[in-house]
Amino acid sequence: MDSGKILSLGEIIRQQRLMMSLTQGELAKKSGVSPSHLGRIEKGERFPSARILRRIAGPLGFDENELFALAGYLSSPSPGIAEEGASYVGGGRLDPYVGKVLSQEPVEVQRAVIGVLSLLKGIAKGIPQERLKD
Amino acid sequence: MDSGKILSLGEIIRQQRLMMSLTQGELAKKSGVSPSHLGRIEKGERFPSARILRRIAGPLGFDENELFALAGYLSSPSPGIAEEGASYVGGGRLDPYVGKVLSQEPVEVQRAVIGVLSLLKGIAKGIPQERLKD
């Protein structure tokens, strides 16, 4: 292997598998992915889907986010944190009281509430601004 | 919308799109994903690959990790939101999606949600238990 060469995902996966002293067959057993598919992934003949990546991450000792980033499915983690900050620009933060009240409800109810809110927003859109002042 | 039903990924995506006041065509332009594919995803006729999720996450205001977790591609939700969720633990857990949607709203709207919740509870009280099972 050429040390100056950027490794493809398949090469990284093969390298890591060998580091873990696993054959393709053993990794297949541990991950539930077929040996032939693993071989093709390593050779670059197939590109693994997210479902496959998730299955091989554990046995290969990868963090899922890391492997998804290597595959190009996720942006690199540190910009993600920046984005997270940006995603709160509008309202900023969640009202603590609202969060507390909702967290005591089942998930179905929490999401139902969001559905109703969405509906109300749609309806509120159709109300002229003058009427809103009444 | 059936309040007793867990939302599918497609339903979440549609809901979020409507929350952002986007048509499928507008989201298509912003994300580079075809309108027909978006429609099928929302209707549950197709399941989005990781590549598609990555492209729609930004325009829909999702954190990538969060959307991947909703799709079942990643096992852990976004750590940031999980931490925030933990700080509101009053006995339950706040759904990450719900927390995200609400944190984008002004505080007045967030607190209006409590009224909506009370309303739903009041309505549920007035419905005989047999009717709730339908």
Next chain:
DNA sequence: ATTGACATTTGCCATTTGGCGAATTATAAT
């Protein structure tokens, strides 16, 4: 009612993924 613009859905098909089973290669034992 019709018409036009816009939004959504559907038909179709090219491409890609993923697994079964067979073929080939590699390795160890004799």
Next chain:
DNA sequence: ATTATAATTCGCCAAATGGCAAATGTCAAT
């Protein structure tokens, strides 16, 4: 050298994804 076993690769095809173009639905204006 041969033989047996393990490991990897290859042929093939079903299933799923994703986009183009057409069809259908919705809504507002006339």
